[in-house]
Amino acid sequence: MYEYDAIVVGAGLSGLRVAIELAEHYEVAVLSKVHPLRSHSVAAQGGINAAMSENDSWESHAFDTVKGSDYLADQDVVEVLTKNAPLAVIENERWGTAFSRTEDGKIAQRPFGGAAFPRTCYAADRTGHNLLHTTYEQALRHGVQFFDEWFVTSLVRQGDRIGGVTALDIATGAIHGFAARAVVIATGGFGRVYGHSTNALINTGDGCAIALRAGVPLKDMEFVQFHPTTLYGSSILITEGARGEGGYLLNKDNERFMKRYAPDKMELAPRDIVARAIRTEVLEGRGFEGQYVHLDLRHLGAEKIKERLPGIREICMHFAGIDPIEEPIPVLPGQHYSMGGIDCNVHGETVLKGLYAVGEAACMSVHGANRLGGNSLLETLVFGRLVGQAVSKYLEAAPKPQAAPVDEAAFTVRQDLQHLLMHDRGETPAQLREIMQHVMDEMVGVFRTKKELETALREIRVVKKRFVNVSLGRSDERFNYALVRTLELRNMLDLAESIILGALSREESRGAHWRLDFPHRDDERFLKHTLITKTDDTFSVSYKDVNLGKFEVKERSY
Amino acid sequence: MLFRVARSRSGEKISHYDLYKVDVKKGMTVLDALFQIQNYMDPSLSFRYSCRGAVCGSCAMLINKVPRLACRTQILELADTKVKLKPFLALTEAPLGWNPESEVLVEPLPNLPILKDLIVDMAPFFDALKQLELWVVPKEGTEPRKQSPEERKLIDRYVNCILCGLCYGSCPVNAEHKEYLGPAALAKSWRFYQDTRIEERERYLQAALAPNGAPLCDLVMNCVRVCPKDVAPGGAIRRIKQSGSS
């Protein structure tokens, strides 16, 4: 058994930032199922928001965020996010991140959807890559201890507080217990519940699922962001920066159709609105091959494309065989971001003492019903630091963890895995994963109805029943990825059920959650956060008030 | 299409090759094929993956004797993409019966210890970052530093490195000298040395000039040819050598 003051689960931007904060004063270990630099944060393209230009202000940033969220964000949390934004960006700059620059040497900022100012700082279209590498370098400098390629399997409770985690050492196949006084979940989003997703293949929401199983509620799970522009075929993201730099969206009649949906903002309306616009064009027969629209960058010219969007050009050439300097890019909406996650407050605290959540795995909530582009990289760094400080403070008085519950938990997990590996007849997990992803893509997408959601819920529950008899086939203990992926599938099935339940219960349309059978926002009944709780095998839905503040709840139009 | 995949259950060396028949459709990558094998034919096949979009560097491996990212390698285009590399044993020694016309050969990235199947131990590769202390020691301050677009351009290539290790696996010097820090770490040293925002830049250059660093490089330039991000480590190493000898 291992023992630490704090365990951070996840080595993306948020996990690393927490660890840096803790490393000076406490024994902290970061567990990650992949090497930290392979974390999903590395793939973020467009940029990170901070009100840093002359006329811009944190209030303006806060207003845009609250309005973008369709008033579901907690305004106290948004205030913290936007006030601390410049600090987070500057800190990373001083650590060495190579931001793109203006002629006079300042950090360059580009316009992003739903923002009143160009306030998205960027490093070409490789912002996440630059931030993650820099933050990892700083974690190395601070001597943070890493357990790379360790898959966390469960949380250990010790009475009313956290006692540690159990984890599978992927290299050996052994299960180990980690006793800790505090645990921070920073496992990122769960986009892979869907098939058409921009997310890394490892974004399976493990942290959210193990928290749910440990009795911690998930919040606002129905709010799934569909990014308007993902590459037709592979669903790789084409950054909003492409529209920020001036890209047009065209239907098959060569028409800039956004004029019908957001005449003022056009292509730079918030994501939910652009995603619905594209889906509508396609559903009404104005898409190419009945499936996608074009994102046209050609008028930007070769020089600008090469300088500002080199990664996009590379993606188009390698994954679609087209050069955006010469041809428009075929795009369609795809799952992109998980607004929902572990229910926690502005300090990352959950209902379980000593358990914290941060980053995309958490729902604090700053994004409400719809996240603005550039706000989530910001969330990871701002709250990585602040949650780290909160954990520090908690550790001053937190009691030592006990070994016994951790040992017992490790024993239980070992038994559970053996049981799973014993089945020698049954369905392959891959089949079930395909069904789950198909159900989510088709029935829990950009537009939703009661009928479809009910069917989806039934089908996911059937898949869960079938999962009990799943058979992994023969493998070795070492690097058993068939096992890892099966555990991920089990986690995702709980998350899929949570998403659908939240969506079914929310009889209104708000932000990214769009019900064709309830096409209006209903503040009377639903200006509230959804909470999903799991007790034994039953899921229940309840609600909790939104923290309102200085921005009055209004109709949202662009 | 047939896939001839190197296997090694207990690591160290390739123990045998397994042959799989994969249904190949247009647009399919080598990573897609490996998942098809793992999902439906052989769950025991191990390989690394994460982003599937050529940005995270997980899926570096040897495909048809060229180090490549599996997720960015289109199967149907493999036959037309020739990369000329200076050969060393791992790149020349082909398994018996491999027919390059009709079979895709997939092997672990050379020059690093094999742990299982296509998974190699990346520790020697990453340890160089720590050895050379490839990070900034920040100065107190609350303002962002200035940097002109021209100064930013000096490091542009090098900051794009995703630390995939393809260069390390393509390098004949790494094949011979276990202690050689390798192209990526040296390119990263050069990145910091060229970063005009940093005051103590000299230390990165000195670190790169360690006996197991730039002096060992023969300027073979395999690294430049395989790098998926145009980092061109060889160019950086050439300049490190020049800066060191002047």
Ligand SMILES: Cc1cc2nc3c(=O)[nH]c(=O)nc-3n(C[C@H](O)[C@H](O)[C@H](O)COP(=O)(O)OP(=O)(O)OC[C@H]3O[C@@H](n4cnc5c(N)ncnc54)[C@H](O)[C@@H]3O)c2cc1C
């Ligand atoms: C393609 C793409 C582009 C994006 N671009 C932008 C952008 O331009 N601007 C912006 O603001 N946002 C962007 N986002 C969103 C943003 O990148 C993410 O929200 C953010 O990076 C999440 O960081 P994180 O630290 O919460 O998690 P991640 O970076 O996802 O890290 C999760 C970590 O948890 C670990 N982990 C997961 N499960 C386990 C387990 N069971 N055991 C152990 N470890 C585990 C993983 O190994 C990983 O280290 C983008 C998202 C996508 C998909």
Ligand code: SF4
């Ligand atoms: S220099 Fe190129 S090949 Fe080498 S690790 Fe970096 S990206 Fe990979």
Ligand code: FES
């Ligand atoms: S899976 Fe990320 S580079 Fe291939």
